[in-house]
Amino acid sequence: MATQTAAPTLIGSVQRALRLLEAVASHADGAPAKQLARETNLPLPTTYHLLRTLTHEGYLLREKGVFRLGEAAARLARDGAVQNRRIKIEDLLARWRDEIGVPVYFALYRDGEIELVSVADTPDSPAVEEWAGFRETGHAHAIGQCLLSQLDLKSRQDHLDRHPVEAITPHTVRNQRILLDRLGGLGRMEPLVERQEYALGTVCAAIPLTVGDTAATLAISLPLHQEERLLPAVERLQKEIGKLFSSFALSISI
Template sequence: MQRALRLLEAVGSHADGAPAKQLARETHLPLPTAYHLLRTLTHEGYLRRDNGVFLLGDAVGQLAGGAAQNRRSKIANSLAHWRDTIGVPVYFAVYEDGEIELVAVADTPAAPAVDEWADFRETGHAHAIGQCLLSQLDERARRDHLDRHPVQPITPYTVCDGRTLLERLEATERMQPVVERQEYALGTVCAAVPVAAGSAAAVMAISVPLHQEERLLPAVHRLRLDIGRLFGSLVFSISI
């Protein structure tokens, strides 16, 4: 299995395909073994052969889709674990292709998630998820995001302008939690924790009603302790 995956990775690194001998050399496989695996992968649809070179086949897309679905299922299960353990709504989001994507949410009727009354993608400056994601970007990427999604008042507590927000983000220590109080939704406080997800910026977040604010920091502490243990085995990609 590992040898077949190495061949798939090698083929995927060549946009115009590569011949068997080159692939065997790049993967450090004996040529007869490489030929056998390449024929099998071609028969199964993971590769196709064209003019003596091998290219990725249609089945690779299905494989990637299945892997992505498996990751999403693991994420959903982990969120449900934290929701039940900590007793608060739990969110997972990534920064993908210049936009904030809320991937999954786990909540209960007794502890509902924040209502997305204003598009999360356009209001990243106003909620903990967005602020935490933006804090993980470099200055150029932050300014590009704010050029496309300018700072605007969401509540009386929302950061007042782009310059103030950039100064706040610059002062945020990398991979540290971000806390937001009523900047996105009145009566709600939120916290977001950075998650190591390869090259992607990603966060876990929680929210509690304002009158339960004393629960927020203990919940964040519990979440940070558990994140590495439960998410360490997951392989994230930007196209999560």
């Protein structure tokens, strides 16, 4: 019998704790325990017990007799918002993958490093396998080159000082000077095309996306024998981005 009653009791405690968190969140300046007990229809002893527990765990702060949301609650909200934005990005990538028929990648430059955020592909059109460290080889793939092209000269040089240019295929850009000349010659919204510089038998193209201070990119890849599809696919992706740019831009800040 003890096992049968434990679960409902535990669930009830969680429900009461959530009601208290919601009540506290509704007061920007915090609220005292007695007021929270009235608003949640909880007995005062139960309210005090739950408030102490939530405060101990960091979900609440008690200051001058009132309770406010703590860092743990704020972190929970931030993590939820990040996850929601990731889901939106993944949904958009999958939509573009299906409409254009190519793998679609989304990456950004954050904290001095290249970060591949999400990839949408299929078994019939697989993404490029990360066989060499993606962050360390930004000079060799379209995504990395596109992101580096959006940085200021100091940030670009800092990145290359930490991740020097080196050949990983026979087609990789040979040295830093040639790479910098290539990046400097790109137009503001010009797609960057890379042929077998990162992976043999593969061609890639990346589209620059700059929202505020965030450098980001959307990219596609194709087998070398389908190279004639690359530029038409890029053009279609640019059109699709134009239709939904506002929605996509709101998600870039993850």
